[in-house]
Each structure stands twice: as structure tokens, then as C-alpha cells.
Ligand SMILES: Nc1ncnc2c1ncn2[C@@H]1O[C@H](COP(=O)(O)OP(=O)(O)OP(=O)(O)O)[C@@H](O)[C@H]1O
């Protein structure tokens with residue numbers, strides 16, 4: 001396969017991923033641990049994530065991206081600069097960069113993302129809404145007059161979009177996603193067991209035994225937390241059925257959000273979607289039963305994408321290889337022209 005210097009960048013709520021020369025060259029948590037006195041960054045990435053819920057008073061763990069959008073410009077820039085240096089180490093000369101963001105944001109937010117990438121050392125930057133990137137990655141001709149429904153359940157947002165004629169016909173960046181499963185697990189364990197657990201333990205429980213449909217065979221996991229009364233560490237046993245109870249409402253609200261997008265979609269496009277099925281991706285789609293829950297709830301075929309945590313970033317790089325299709329999209333052309341740095 002021909003090597004290119006087309007670079008995709010996905011600065012997600014939980015992870016930043018960079019794709020270049022046909023492979024993932026960096027994948028690290030979108031997190032920075034900061035010294036509260038000096039406001040200097042102390043740790044980035046994996047190490048910063050490990051400090052989550054464990055920081056002493058002198059440090060704070062910052063997520064510069066909240067619910068898919070840049071919440072702290074300075075830390076986003078510092079983090080991305082560091083990650084780009086790490087990913088490229090001067091190896092790629094003048095890459096073309098395609099950065100992604102959730103659908104339905106303002107022009108200002110598009111600019112803000114391009115500015116962060118530029119300040120972090122990028123040149124020749126374009127931005128694309130993540131559902132369009134995913135469609136490019138699926139090698140769809142996105143300019144076709146046919147409706148395609150893409151659902152990306154991330155950590156902070158569930159991005160739902162109907163694509164047709166190269167644009168987004170209806171969308172929602174629904175602010176409930178996989179990290180809300182973690183929050184529900186924390187709440188449940190505190191209420192039912194009087195035990196406080198941190199976000200990393202909740203995430204581990206979700207990944208190991210979490211489910212959004214009833215499992216035919218229950219599984220059990222032993223986890224550790226702190227007793228809310230004694231303050232002492234304590235092990236506890238939790239079952240997949242209990243976790244299902246804790247998170248099923250959140251999972252159903254995601255299904256409702258998908259329905260709501262279809263409700264505002266042109267009927268002919270809905271007919272196309274019904275025939276073709278829906279494309280499901282994002283790390284949040286990996287929880288047991290998510291595809292089945294959506295398929296049953298919506299009465300529609302669900303195609304789960306391979307490699308769901310990288311479909312956006314791969315698609316972003318793929319989009320750069322289809323300038324002819326991008327040119328056919330008025331909106332995209334405008335963005336590219338306005339945002340081009342050189
Ligand atoms: N095997 C798994 N089972 C359940 N959940 C998982 C699994 N693997 C990853 N996740 C969850 O997926 C989420 C990360 O997904 P993804 O990488 O798509 O998010 P993101 O792009 O950083 O966020 P967003 O798109 O919302 O900005 C995390 O909440 C993580 O816990």
C-alpha cells in the first residue's frame with residue numbers, strides 16, 4: 001500500500017488518536033495532570049489517567065475535551081503539541097491534516113479546533129464532522145442521494161447523523177455516552193453496597209461484566225473500593241445483572257436519541273436507512289449487547305464496524321484521499337478554504 005503523509009487527528013473525550021502513513025501512530029488518553037500552584041502540566045496521557053480520582057491536593061486531573069468539544073483551549077493545545085511531537089518526531093514533512101469534531105457544531109467551534117491543531121504545530125489543516133469521516137472510512141460515496149445512518153457511541157457523546165448528498169441531513173451530538181455508564185455504576189455501588197469506587201474501577205467493571213441486555217448466564221466480578229462509613233478499603237462482589245440494572249436506562253436513552261434523529265429525517269431517507277441498516281461504531285458500542293438493544297428497539301439491522309475506536313481517525317485520513325468528493329460538498333469546501341493555514 002502506498003504510504004502517504006495524510007494525517008487524521010481525533011481528539012476525543014477519552015482518547016486522542018493520530019493516524020498517519022496507514023497506521024495508528026499515537027493513541028493516548030486526552031488527559032493532563034496539572035500542578036495547582038503553577039498550572040504547569042505534570043503528566044500527560046496514560047500517567048495522567050492513572051491519577052484520575054487519586055490526585056493529592058497539589059495536583060488536578062484535567063480533561064481538556066468535554067463531551068467532544070474543546071473545553072480548555074490552553075491544555076488542549078499543550079497536550080496536542082506534546083502528542084504530535086511524540087507521534088512524528090520530525091519524521092513527517094508537511095503532512096496534510098484532517099481533524100474531526102462532532103456533528104452539528106458552530107463554525108466558531110470548527111475554527112477553534114483548527115486553531116488548536118495549528119498552535120500545536122500542524123499545518124495545512126482541514127476539519128470534518130466525524131460521521132462524514134466514518135463514511136469515508138467505509139468507502140461510501142458520500143455524495144450519493146441516499147440516506148445513511150451512522151451512530152458513534154464515544155465516551156462523552158453519542159454522535160448520530162444521517163448522511164445524504166455529501167452532507168448531514170439530520171444529526172445530534174447527544175451528550176450521553178459510555179462515561180455515563182461509568183457514572184451510573186459508581187452511583188449504584190455507593191447506593192447498594194455503601195462503597196465508593198473511582199472512575200477507573202467503574203470503567204473496568206463496565207468492560208468486564210457490563211451489559212445492556214440481560215446476559216443468559218450471569219457473571220460475577222470482585223472489585224475494590226472504600227466503605228463510605230468506615231473509610232476503609234473493602235472488596236465486594238458485583239454481578240452482571242446488577243450492572244445491567246444500573247445502566248439500562250442510560251442505554252435506552254441512547255436508543256431514544258437515535259429515534260429522535262430519525263423522527264426529524266426526511267421520510268425517503270428513513271426508508272433508505274430501514275433498507276440498508278444502521279452503522280454502529282465508537283468504543284461505547286463495545287459494551288455487551290449494544291448492537292442487539294438498538295436493533296430490537298429500532299427494528300432495524302445494525303452493522304457494527306470493525307475497529308470501532310479508530311473508525312473516525314482512519315476515516316479522517318481517508319477523506320483526504322478523496323478531494324473530488326470533498327469538492328462536491330459546498331460546506332466542506334468552504335471550511336477547507338477558510339481553515340487552510342498556508
Ligand atoms: N470493551 C469495552 N467495553 C465497554 N466499553 C468500552 C470498551 N472499550 C472501550 N469502551 C469505552 O468506550 C469509551 C471510549 O470510546 P471512544 O474511544 O470511541 O471515545 P472518544 O472518541 O474518546 O469519546 P467521544 O467520541 O465521546 O469524544 C470509553 O468510555 C470506554 O470505557
Ligand SMILES: [Mg+2]
Nearest residue numbers: 012013154312
Ligand atoms: Mg470519538
